Amino acid sequence: MEYLRTRVMLVGLIFALLTPFWAFMDWLLLPSRPTDFLFVRLFGFAGLLACVWLALQGHQRIRLVYVLSGLVFMLPASFYAYMLLSSDSAGHYVVLGYGFIPFLLVATLSIFPFTLLESAVVGGALIGLQILASIRADTWMTAKGMQDLWLLIALLVVALTANYFHLGLLLRLYRQATHDALTGLMNRGALNQQLTQRIWEDGLHVLMIDLDHFKQINDTHGHSVGDDVLARAAGLFKAHLEPQDLAARYGGEEFTLILAGRTDEQALELARQLLGKVQAQVLHNHDRQPFQITASIGLAACAAGQDAEKALRLADMRLYQAKRGGRNQIVATG
Incomplete structure:
Protein backbone atom coordinates (compact mmCIF):
# COMPACT_ATOMS: atom_id res chain seq x y z
CA MET A 1 0.00 0.00 0.00
CA HIS A 179 8.23 -12.18 8.29
CA ASP A 180 10.43 -14.68 10.04
CA ALA A 181 11.73 -17.24 7.57
CA LEU A 182 11.60 -20.20 9.98
CA THR A 183 8.12 -19.82 11.47
CA GLY A 184 6.33 -17.72 8.85
CA LEU A 185 5.18 -15.30 11.56
CA MET A 186 5.75 -11.57 11.45
CA ASN A 187 9.04 -10.32 12.79
CA ARG A 188 9.43 -7.84 15.62
CA GLY A 189 9.72 -4.77 13.41
CA ALA A 190 6.57 -5.61 11.44
CA LEU A 191 4.61 -6.24 14.64
CA ASN A 192 5.66 -2.92 16.15
CA GLN A 193 4.62 -1.15 12.95
CA GLN A 194 1.21 -2.83 13.01
CA LEU A 195 0.72 -1.87 16.64
CA THR A 196 1.43 1.79 16.00
CA GLN A 197 -0.39 2.19 12.67
CA ARG A 198 -3.42 -0.06 13.01
CA ILE A 199 -6.59 1.28 14.65
CA TRP A 200 -7.75 -1.02 17.47
CA GLU A 201 -11.35 0.07 17.97
CA ASP A 202 -12.19 -2.59 20.59
CA GLY A 203 -8.86 -2.63 22.36
CA LEU A 204 -6.48 -5.57 22.41
CA HIS A 205 -4.70 -8.11 24.59
CA VAL A 206 -1.01 -8.95 24.35
CA LEU A 207 0.37 -12.42 25.03
CA MET A 208 4.14 -12.72 25.41
CA ILE A 209 5.09 -16.40 25.25
CA ASP A 210 8.51 -17.88 25.95
CA LEU A 211 9.39 -21.56 25.45
CA ASP A 212 10.95 -22.73 28.70
CA HIS A 213 14.58 -23.90 28.78
CA PHE A 214 14.87 -23.70 25.01
CA LYS A 215 18.67 -23.44 25.12
CA GLN A 216 18.76 -26.91 26.66
CA ILE A 217 16.81 -28.26 23.69
CA ASN A 218 19.44 -26.91 21.28
CA ASP A 219 22.31 -28.13 23.47
CA THR A 220 20.80 -31.58 24.00
CA HIS A 221 19.13 -32.37 20.67
CA GLY A 222 20.74 -29.97 18.20
CA HIS A 223 19.63 -26.79 16.46
CA SER A 224 17.65 -28.60 13.76
CA VAL A 225 15.41 -30.10 16.45
CA GLY A 226 15.18 -26.67 18.07
CA ASP A 227 14.09 -25.20 14.75
CA ASP A 228 11.39 -27.86 14.48
CA VAL A 229 10.18 -26.99 17.98
CA LEU A 230 9.90 -23.32 17.04
CA ALA A 231 8.03 -24.09 13.82
CA ARG A 232 5.64 -26.46 15.63
CA ALA A 233 4.96 -23.87 18.32
CA ALA A 234 4.31 -21.17 15.72
CA GLY A 235 1.85 -23.44 13.90
CA LEU A 236 0.05 -24.16 17.18
CA PHE A 237 -0.29 -20.46 17.97
CA LYS A 238 -1.54 -19.56 14.49
CA ALA A 239 -4.16 -22.33 14.63
CA HIS A 240 -5.81 -20.68 17.65
CA LEU A 241 -5.97 -17.11 16.29
CA GLU A 242 -8.77 -15.25 14.57
CA PRO A 243 -8.21 -13.45 11.24
CA GLN A 244 -8.00 -10.05 12.97
CA ASP A 245 -5.31 -11.24 15.41
CA LEU A 246 -1.56 -10.90 14.93
CA ALA A 247 1.29 -13.28 15.70
CA ALA A 248 5.02 -12.63 15.64
CA ARG A 249 8.28 -14.25 16.54
CA TYR A 250 9.56 -11.54 18.83
CA GLY A 251 13.07 -12.93 19.14
CA GLY A 252 14.73 -16.28 19.76
CA GLU A 253 12.18 -18.57 21.44
CA GLU A 254 9.85 -15.69 22.35
CA PHE A 255 6.51 -15.16 20.59
CA THR A 256 3.97 -12.35 20.74
CA LEU A 257 0.26 -12.69 20.05
CA ILE A 258 -2.03 -9.69 19.65
CA LEU A 259 -5.66 -10.55 20.33
CA ALA A 260 -8.36 -8.20 19.03
CA GLY A 261 -11.93 -7.95 20.27
CA ARG A 262 -11.54 -10.29 23.28
CA THR A 263 -12.72 -9.79 26.83
CA ASP A 264 -10.25 -10.24 29.67
CA GLU A 265 -11.77 -13.65 30.44
CA GLN A 266 -11.55 -14.80 26.81
CA ALA A 267 -7.91 -13.71 26.51
CA LEU A 268 -7.01 -15.50 29.76
CA GLU A 269 -8.84 -18.64 28.64
CA LEU A 270 -6.94 -18.67 25.35
CA ALA A 271 -3.66 -18.28 27.24
CA ARG A 272 -4.59 -21.30 29.37
CA GLN A 273 -5.45 -23.33 26.27
CA LEU A 274 -2.13 -22.48 24.64
CA LEU A 275 -0.22 -23.34 27.80
CA GLY A 276 -1.90 -26.76 27.89
CA LYS A 277 -1.46 -27.36 24.14
CA VAL A 278 2.26 -26.59 24.31
CA GLN A 279 2.78 -29.00 27.21
CA ALA A 280 0.66 -31.69 25.53
CA GLN A 281 2.79 -31.76 22.37
CA VAL A 282 4.98 -34.84 21.98
CA LEU A 283 8.16 -33.95 20.11
CA HIS A 284 10.94 -36.23 18.91
CA ASN A 285 14.69 -35.82 18.56
CA HIS A 286 16.83 -37.33 15.80
CA ASP A 287 16.82 -40.72 17.57
CA ARG A 288 12.99 -40.63 17.63
CA GLN A 289 13.05 -40.27 21.40
CA PRO A 290 10.06 -38.29 22.65
CA PHE A 291 10.33 -35.17 24.77
CA GLN A 292 7.98 -32.37 25.84
CA ILE A 293 8.27 -28.66 26.43
CA THR A 294 6.49 -26.03 28.49
CA ALA A 295 5.97 -22.29 28.11
CA SER A 296 5.64 -19.18 30.22
CA ILE A 297 3.12 -16.47 29.34
CA GLY A 298 2.69 -12.82 30.25
CA LEU A 299 -0.71 -11.26 29.54
CA ALA A 300 -1.63 -7.57 29.38
CA ALA A 301 -4.71 -5.67 28.19
CA CYS A 302 -4.87 -2.41 26.25
CA ALA A 303 -8.15 -0.47 26.03
CA ALA A 304 -9.13 1.39 22.85
CA GLY A 305 -7.15 4.59 22.50
CA GLN A 306 -4.41 3.56 24.92
CA ASP A 307 -0.75 3.03 24.07
CA ALA A 308 -0.28 -0.46 22.64
CA GLU A 309 3.48 -0.25 23.17
CA LYS A 310 2.88 0.18 26.90
CA ALA A 311 0.78 -3.00 26.93
CA LEU A 312 3.56 -4.80 25.08
CA ARG A 313 6.11 -3.77 27.70
CA LEU A 314 3.75 -4.77 30.51
CA ALA A 315 3.18 -8.22 29.00
CA ASP A 316 6.95 -8.65 28.63
CA MET A 317 7.45 -7.72 32.29
CA ARG A 318 4.79 -10.23 33.35
CA LEU A 319 6.43 -12.90 31.19
CA TYR A 320 9.64 -12.54 33.16
CA GLN A 321 7.65 -12.69 36.37
CA ALA A 322 6.27 -16.03 35.17
CA LYS A 323 9.78 -17.28 34.40
CA ARG A 324 11.14 -16.16 37.76
CA GLY A 325 8.14 -17.74 39.49
CA GLY A 326 8.94 -21.23 38.24
CA ARG A 327 7.92 -21.17 34.53
CA ASN A 328 5.05 -23.12 32.91
CA GLN A 329 2.52 -20.56 34.11
CA ILE A 330 0.59 -17.41 33.19
CA VAL A 331 0.97 -14.05 34.86
CA ALA A 332 -1.86 -11.64 34.04
CA THR A 333 -1.66 -9.23 36.98
CA GLY A 334 0.95 -7.38 38.94
Whole structure:
Protein backbone atom coordinates (compact mmCIF):
# COMPACT_ATOMS: atom_id res chain seq x y z
CA MET A 1 0.00 0.00 0.00
CA GLU A 2 2.81 2.41 0.85
CA TYR A 3 4.51 1.55 -2.41
CA LEU A 4 1.31 2.30 -4.34
CA ARG A 5 0.75 5.51 -2.38
CA THR A 6 4.17 6.89 -3.29
CA ARG A 7 3.52 6.14 -6.97
CA VAL A 8 0.21 8.01 -6.83
CA MET A 9 1.95 11.07 -5.39
CA LEU A 10 4.81 10.93 -7.89
CA VAL A 11 2.75 10.40 -11.06
CA GLY A 12 0.01 12.80 -9.95
CA LEU A 13 2.60 15.49 -9.31
CA ILE A 14 4.29 14.93 -12.68
CA PHE A 15 1.01 15.26 -14.59
CA ALA A 16 0.03 18.30 -12.53
CA LEU A 17 3.34 20.01 -13.32
CA LEU A 18 2.92 19.25 -17.03
CA THR A 19 -0.56 20.79 -17.09
CA PRO A 20 0.56 24.46 -17.31
CA PHE A 21 2.91 23.59 -20.17
CA TRP A 22 0.12 21.84 -22.07
CA ALA A 23 -2.18 24.81 -21.45
CA PHE A 24 0.44 27.16 -22.93
CA MET A 25 0.77 24.95 -26.02
CA ASP A 26 -3.02 25.02 -26.42
CA TRP A 27 -3.02 28.80 -26.24
CA LEU A 28 -0.14 29.02 -28.69
CA LEU A 29 -1.22 26.50 -31.32
CA LEU A 30 -4.95 25.93 -31.17
CA PRO A 31 -6.65 27.89 -33.95
CA SER A 32 -9.82 28.79 -32.08
CA ARG A 33 -8.56 28.44 -28.51
CA PRO A 34 -11.83 27.09 -27.04
CA THR A 35 -12.52 28.59 -23.61
CA ASP A 36 -13.97 25.35 -22.26
CA PHE A 37 -10.55 23.72 -22.70
CA LEU A 38 -9.19 26.04 -20.02
CA PHE A 39 -11.99 25.12 -17.62
CA VAL A 40 -11.47 21.40 -18.18
CA ARG A 41 -7.72 21.87 -17.87
CA LEU A 42 -8.12 23.65 -14.52
CA PHE A 43 -10.48 20.90 -13.34
CA GLY A 44 -7.92 18.23 -14.22
CA PHE A 45 -5.10 20.22 -12.61
CA ALA A 46 -7.08 20.63 -9.38
CA GLY A 47 -8.02 16.94 -9.44
CA LEU A 48 -4.40 15.85 -9.78
CA LEU A 49 -3.28 18.12 -6.94
CA ALA A 50 -6.13 16.76 -4.81
CA CYS A 51 -4.94 13.21 -5.55
CA VAL A 52 -1.41 14.09 -4.46
CA TRP A 53 -2.63 15.76 -1.26
CA LEU A 54 -5.03 12.94 -0.34
CA ALA A 55 -2.35 10.32 -1.01
CA LEU A 56 0.03 12.27 1.21
CA GLN A 57 -2.55 12.02 4.01
CA GLY A 58 -3.59 8.47 3.17
CA HIS A 59 -1.49 6.35 5.55
CA GLN A 60 -3.15 2.97 6.18
CA ARG A 61 -6.17 3.87 4.01
CA ILE A 62 -5.90 1.25 1.31
CA ARG A 63 -9.28 1.87 -0.31
CA LEU A 64 -8.58 5.57 -0.67
CA VAL A 65 -5.17 4.86 -2.19
CA TYR A 66 -6.69 2.47 -4.73
CA VAL A 67 -9.30 5.06 -5.73
CA LEU A 68 -6.60 7.72 -6.09
CA SER A 69 -4.45 5.42 -8.22
CA GLY A 70 -7.38 5.01 -10.59
CA LEU A 71 -7.98 8.77 -10.71
CA VAL A 72 -4.35 9.43 -11.60
CA PHE A 73 -4.94 7.46 -14.80
CA MET A 74 -8.51 8.59 -15.35
CA LEU A 75 -7.99 12.36 -15.18
CA PRO A 76 -5.43 12.68 -18.05
CA ALA A 77 -7.27 10.07 -20.12
CA SER A 78 -10.63 11.81 -19.58
CA PHE A 79 -9.19 15.16 -20.59
CA TYR A 80 -7.78 13.65 -23.78
CA ALA A 81 -11.11 11.98 -24.56
CA TYR A 82 -12.97 15.26 -23.95
CA MET A 83 -10.67 17.13 -26.31
CA LEU A 84 -11.10 14.48 -29.00
CA LEU A 85 -14.88 14.55 -28.76
CA SER A 86 -15.38 18.31 -28.43
CA SER A 87 -12.86 19.87 -30.81
CA ASP A 88 -13.95 19.68 -34.44
CA SER A 89 -11.61 22.24 -35.97
CA ALA A 90 -8.64 21.25 -33.82
CA GLY A 91 -9.06 17.48 -34.02
CA HIS A 92 -5.79 16.81 -35.88
CA TYR A 93 -3.87 19.12 -33.56
CA VAL A 94 -5.26 17.32 -30.53
CA VAL A 95 -4.18 13.93 -31.88
CA LEU A 96 -0.74 15.24 -32.82
CA GLY A 97 -0.21 17.24 -29.63
CA TYR A 98 -1.68 14.78 -27.15
CA GLY A 99 -1.49 11.46 -28.97
CA PHE A 100 1.28 10.34 -26.65
CA ILE A 101 -1.08 10.28 -23.62
CA PRO A 102 -2.32 6.66 -24.08
CA PHE A 103 1.27 5.50 -24.60
CA LEU A 104 2.51 7.45 -21.59
CA LEU A 105 -0.23 6.04 -19.37
CA VAL A 106 0.45 2.48 -20.53
CA ALA A 107 4.14 2.93 -19.77
CA THR A 108 3.25 4.39 -16.36
CA LEU A 109 1.14 1.32 -15.68
CA SER A 110 4.29 -0.78 -15.35
CA ILE A 111 5.39 1.01 -12.14
CA PHE A 112 2.06 0.58 -10.36
CA PRO A 113 1.69 -2.63 -8.32
CA PHE A 114 -1.75 -3.48 -9.69
CA THR A 115 -2.98 -7.02 -10.20
CA LEU A 116 -2.98 -8.32 -13.76
CA LEU A 117 -6.77 -7.94 -13.95
CA GLU A 118 -6.65 -4.33 -12.78
CA SER A 119 -3.85 -3.54 -15.21
CA ALA A 120 -5.74 -5.23 -18.06
CA VAL A 121 -8.86 -3.14 -17.35
CA VAL A 122 -6.86 0.10 -17.43
CA GLY A 123 -5.01 -1.04 -20.56
CA GLY A 124 -8.26 -1.95 -22.32
CA ALA A 125 -9.66 1.52 -21.62
CA LEU A 126 -6.51 3.12 -23.06
CA ILE A 127 -6.76 0.96 -26.19
CA GLY A 128 -10.32 2.22 -26.61
CA LEU A 129 -9.02 5.77 -26.23
CA GLN A 130 -6.43 5.15 -28.95
CA ILE A 131 -9.11 3.83 -31.31
CA LEU A 132 -11.16 6.99 -30.67
CA ALA A 133 -8.11 9.12 -31.47
CA SER A 134 -7.58 7.26 -34.75
CA ILE A 135 -11.20 7.78 -35.72
CA ARG A 136 -11.01 11.51 -34.97
CA ALA A 137 -7.78 11.81 -36.98
CA ASP A 138 -9.23 9.86 -39.92
CA THR A 139 -6.49 7.25 -39.63
CA TRP A 140 -8.68 4.38 -38.45
CA MET A 141 -8.16 1.26 -40.57
CA THR A 142 -5.21 2.87 -42.31
CA ALA A 143 -1.60 1.74 -42.10
CA LYS A 144 -0.72 4.51 -39.65
CA GLY A 145 -3.75 3.85 -37.45
CA MET A 146 -3.04 0.13 -37.32
CA GLN A 147 0.62 0.78 -36.59
CA ASP A 148 -0.20 3.10 -33.67
CA LEU A 149 -2.72 0.62 -32.27
CA TRP A 150 -0.30 -2.29 -32.63
CA LEU A 151 2.43 -0.28 -30.92
CA LEU A 152 0.13 0.54 -27.99
CA ILE A 153 -0.92 -3.11 -27.61
CA ALA A 154 2.70 -4.27 -27.71
CA LEU A 155 3.61 -1.66 -25.11
CA LEU A 156 0.70 -2.83 -22.95
CA VAL A 157 1.91 -6.45 -23.13
CA VAL A 158 5.37 -5.33 -22.03
CA ALA A 159 3.86 -3.25 -19.22
CA LEU A 160 1.71 -6.17 -18.01
CA THR A 161 4.71 -8.49 -18.06
CA ALA A 162 6.80 -5.98 -16.12
CA ASN A 163 3.89 -5.46 -13.74
CA TYR A 164 3.58 -9.18 -13.08
CA PHE A 165 7.26 -9.63 -12.18
CA HIS A 166 7.30 -6.28 -10.40
CA LEU A 167 4.40 -7.24 -8.13
CA GLY A 168 5.82 -10.70 -7.48
CA LEU A 169 9.20 -9.26 -6.51
CA LEU A 170 7.56 -6.64 -4.34
CA LEU A 171 5.56 -9.27 -2.45
CA ARG A 172 8.64 -11.46 -1.94
CA LEU A 173 10.69 -8.53 -0.67
CA TYR A 174 7.85 -7.47 1.61
CA ARG A 175 7.57 -10.93 3.11
CA GLN A 176 11.32 -11.24 3.59
CA ALA A 177 11.40 -7.86 5.31
CA THR A 178 8.41 -8.43 7.57
CA HIS A 179 8.23 -12.18 8.29
CA ASP A 180 10.43 -14.68 10.04
CA ALA A 181 11.73 -17.24 7.57
CA LEU A 182 11.60 -20.20 9.98
CA THR A 183 8.12 -19.82 11.47
CA GLY A 184 6.33 -17.72 8.85
CA LEU A 185 5.18 -15.30 11.56
CA MET A 186 5.75 -11.57 11.45
CA ASN A 187 9.04 -10.32 12.79
CA ARG A 188 9.43 -7.84 15.62
CA GLY A 189 9.72 -4.77 13.41
CA ALA A 190 6.57 -5.61 11.44
CA LEU A 191 4.61 -6.24 14.64
CA ASN A 192 5.66 -2.92 16.15
CA GLN A 193 4.62 -1.15 12.95
CA GLN A 194 1.21 -2.83 13.01
CA LEU A 195 0.72 -1.87 16.64
CA THR A 196 1.43 1.79 16.00
CA GLN A 197 -0.39 2.19 12.67
CA ARG A 198 -3.42 -0.06 13.01
CA ILE A 199 -6.59 1.28 14.65
CA TRP A 200 -7.75 -1.02 17.47
CA GLU A 201 -11.35 0.07 17.97
CA ASP A 202 -12.19 -2.59 20.59
CA GLY A 203 -8.86 -2.63 22.36
CA LEU A 204 -6.48 -5.57 22.41
CA HIS A 205 -4.70 -8.11 24.59
CA VAL A 206 -1.01 -8.95 24.35
CA LEU A 207 0.37 -12.42 25.03
CA MET A 208 4.14 -12.72 25.41
CA ILE A 209 5.09 -16.40 25.25
CA ASP A 210 8.51 -17.88 25.95
CA LEU A 211 9.39 -21.56 25.45
CA ASP A 212 10.95 -22.73 28.70
CA HIS A 213 14.58 -23.90 28.78
CA PHE A 214 14.87 -23.70 25.01
CA LYS A 215 18.67 -23.44 25.12
CA GLN A 216 18.76 -26.91 26.66
CA ILE A 217 16.81 -28.26 23.69
CA ASN A 218 19.44 -26.91 21.28
CA ASP A 219 22.31 -28.13 23.47
CA THR A 220 20.80 -31.58 24.00
CA HIS A 221 19.13 -32.37 20.67
CA GLY A 222 20.74 -29.97 18.20
CA HIS A 223 19.63 -26.79 16.46
CA SER A 224 17.65 -28.60 13.76
CA VAL A 225 15.41 -30.10 16.45
CA GLY A 226 15.18 -26.67 18.07
CA ASP A 227 14.09 -25.20 14.75
CA ASP A 228 11.39 -27.86 14.48
CA VAL A 229 10.18 -26.99 17.98
CA LEU A 230 9.90 -23.32 17.04
CA ALA A 231 8.03 -24.09 13.82
CA ARG A 232 5.64 -26.46 15.63
CA ALA A 233 4.96 -23.87 18.32
CA ALA A 234 4.31 -21.17 15.72
CA GLY A 235 1.85 -23.44 13.90
CA LEU A 236 0.05 -24.16 17.18
CA PHE A 237 -0.29 -20.46 17.97
CA LYS A 238 -1.54 -19.56 14.49
CA ALA A 239 -4.16 -22.33 14.63
CA HIS A 240 -5.81 -20.68 17.65
CA LEU A 241 -5.97 -17.11 16.29
CA GLU A 242 -8.77 -15.25 14.57
CA PRO A 243 -8.21 -13.45 11.24
CA GLN A 244 -8.00 -10.05 12.97
CA ASP A 245 -5.31 -11.24 15.41
CA LEU A 246 -1.56 -10.90 14.93
CA ALA A 247 1.29 -13.28 15.70
CA ALA A 248 5.02 -12.63 15.64
CA ARG A 249 8.28 -14.25 16.54
CA TYR A 250 9.56 -11.54 18.83
CA GLY A 251 13.07 -12.93 19.14
CA GLY A 252 14.73 -16.28 19.76
CA GLU A 253 12.18 -18.57 21.44
CA GLU A 254 9.85 -15.69 22.35
CA PHE A 255 6.51 -15.16 20.59
CA THR A 256 3.97 -12.35 20.74
CA LEU A 257 0.26 -12.69 20.05
CA ILE A 258 -2.03 -9.69 19.65
CA LEU A 259 -5.66 -10.55 20.33
CA ALA A 260 -8.36 -8.20 19.03
CA GLY A 261 -11.93 -7.95 20.27
CA ARG A 262 -11.54 -10.29 23.28
CA THR A 263 -12.72 -9.79 26.83
CA ASP A 264 -10.25 -10.24 29.67
CA GLU A 265 -11.77 -13.65 30.44
CA GLN A 266 -11.55 -14.80 26.81
CA ALA A 267 -7.91 -13.71 26.51
CA LEU A 268 -7.01 -15.50 29.76
CA GLU A 269 -8.84 -18.64 28.64
CA LEU A 270 -6.94 -18.67 25.35
CA ALA A 271 -3.66 -18.28 27.24
CA ARG A 272 -4.59 -21.30 29.37
CA GLN A 273 -5.45 -23.33 26.27
CA LEU A 274 -2.13 -22.48 24.64
CA LEU A 275 -0.22 -23.34 27.80
CA GLY A 276 -1.90 -26.76 27.89
CA LYS A 277 -1.46 -27.36 24.14
CA VAL A 278 2.26 -26.59 24.31
CA GLN A 279 2.78 -29.00 27.21
CA ALA A 280 0.66 -31.69 25.53
CA GLN A 281 2.79 -31.76 22.37
CA VAL A 282 4.98 -34.84 21.98
CA LEU A 283 8.16 -33.95 20.11
CA HIS A 284 10.94 -36.23 18.91
CA ASN A 285 14.69 -35.82 18.56
CA HIS A 286 16.83 -37.33 15.80
CA ASP A 287 16.82 -40.72 17.57
CA ARG A 288 12.99 -40.63 17.63
CA GLN A 289 13.05 -40.27 21.40
CA PRO A 290 10.06 -38.29 22.65
CA PHE A 291 10.33 -35.17 24.77
CA GLN A 292 7.98 -32.37 25.84
CA ILE A 293 8.27 -28.66 26.43
CA THR A 294 6.49 -26.03 28.49
CA ALA A 295 5.97 -22.29 28.11
CA SER A 296 5.64 -19.18 30.22
CA ILE A 297 3.12 -16.47 29.34
CA GLY A 298 2.69 -12.82 30.25
CA LEU A 299 -0.71 -11.26 29.54
CA ALA A 300 -1.63 -7.57 29.38
CA ALA A 301 -4.71 -5.67 28.19
CA CYS A 302 -4.87 -2.41 26.25
CA ALA A 303 -8.15 -0.47 26.03
CA ALA A 304 -9.13 1.39 22.85
CA GLY A 305 -7.15 4.59 22.50
CA GLN A 306 -4.41 3.56 24.92
CA ASP A 307 -0.75 3.03 24.07
CA ALA A 308 -0.28 -0.46 22.64
CA GLU A 309 3.48 -0.25 23.17
CA LYS A 310 2.88 0.18 26.90
CA ALA A 311 0.78 -3.00 26.93
CA LEU A 312 3.56 -4.80 25.08
CA ARG A 313 6.11 -3.77 27.70
CA LEU A 314 3.75 -4.77 30.51
CA ALA A 315 3.18 -8.22 29.00
CA ASP A 316 6.95 -8.65 28.63
CA MET A 317 7.45 -7.72 32.29
CA ARG A 318 4.79 -10.23 33.35
CA LEU A 319 6.43 -12.90 31.19
CA TYR A 320 9.64 -12.54 33.16
CA GLN A 321 7.65 -12.69 36.37
CA ALA A 322 6.27 -16.03 35.17
CA LYS A 323 9.78 -17.28 34.40
CA ARG A 324 11.14 -16.16 37.76
CA GLY A 325 8.14 -17.74 39.49
CA GLY A 326 8.94 -21.23 38.24
CA ARG A 327 7.92 -21.17 34.53
CA ASN A 328 5.05 -23.12 32.91
CA GLN A 329 2.52 -20.56 34.11
CA ILE A 330 0.59 -17.41 33.19
CA VAL A 331 0.97 -14.05 34.86
CA ALA A 332 -1.86 -11.64 34.04
CA THR A 333 -1.66 -9.23 36.98
CA GLY A 334 0.95 -7.38 38.94
